[in-house]
Amino acid sequence: MTSKNATSLSARWLTASELEAWRSFIVVSRRVWEALDGDLAGHDLSLSDYEILAHLSEAPDRMMRMSDLAAQAIMSRSRLSHRITVMEKAGWVKRQSCPTDKRGSFAVMTTKGWNAISAAAPDHVTSIRHRFMEHLTQSEQSSIEKIFKKVGEHLREQEGL
Amino acid sequence: MTSKNATSLSARWLTASELEAWRSFIVVSRRVWEALDGDLAGHDLSLSDYEILAHLSEAPDRMMRMSDLAAQAIMSRSRLSHRITVMEKAGWVKRQSCPTDKRGSFAVMTTKGWNAISAAAPDHVTSIRHRFMEHLTQSEQSSIEKIFKKVGEHLREQEGL
DNA sequence: TACAAGTAGTTGAATCTTCAACTTCTCGGT
């Protein structure tokens, strides 16, 4: 604790190799996001709106509680609320109040919303392949899956430090 | 081309395993970004502002042409321009016009800017370790480095489709 | 040299996101 050791865990800099791994990860994740977002623009969707609709489309009855949807789509409740307001105007979703918890409300996908995501999905899949999957060997793909699942669990445990 | 084969490259859906790999990647990259961004908030910096300053701090004379900086920090020229305006008000950078190309301008880091990033850097490194590196074995780290460097090259070649 | 096309950078308006209230309701304890 009181050691003068310059390599104490909390303070040491990244090695060249760590820095490379980190930077290539962060750069690729931004570029992939950007590319997919751009590819979806033709369908008048951002990637994060697509994810909202995708989660909703997979939920039972195509409806979810706002908080659950926010958690799955990885955004704040506030942000989701604003976004649902916009999508509601577009006619893709509706809000419905929850009978068992009067504070609660559901986001419910409409037929029009279902049609919108159905129209975008095939292009989006092509985009995922073209921007990412296609450049991975089978074994790289399973490394990614294994590594990121693990890191994901750690991050979930850390929730806000 | 005219085949009825349902698995034609452009149209086939993702396999369960592809979907897992893809989703874990996209979820982790968002969560990592979010966590690092939150960790930097104590220094009044967003992660993307940090990256602007980091690139600037590593450049010769701590100055860069706006376009080069935008490309390295992975953002539009417009966005960078707005951000530099804000940072200029904070006293972290200055603009300087380019003598050899009269259209051009440089972003130049000030001493105050250098102090700001110097103050944030150690915490940021700890944050990178804690949110990401720490959960990777040595061999996973080199896989990440190898895979993402490769994907990064492909993405660079694709630039806008 | 002169022109068309393209590059560098900025700007303002429209949109989107964050942040901190704020309301309404649930739940556990007493």
Next chain:
DNA sequence: ACCGAGAAGTTGAAGATTCAACTACTTGTA
């Protein structure tokens, strides 16, 4: 039954980002 703490969701304002002009300049070419 009541109280206090906390959860669900929304809101408006402030701040950030995108988008499409727009100015100013450079470059290739005829």
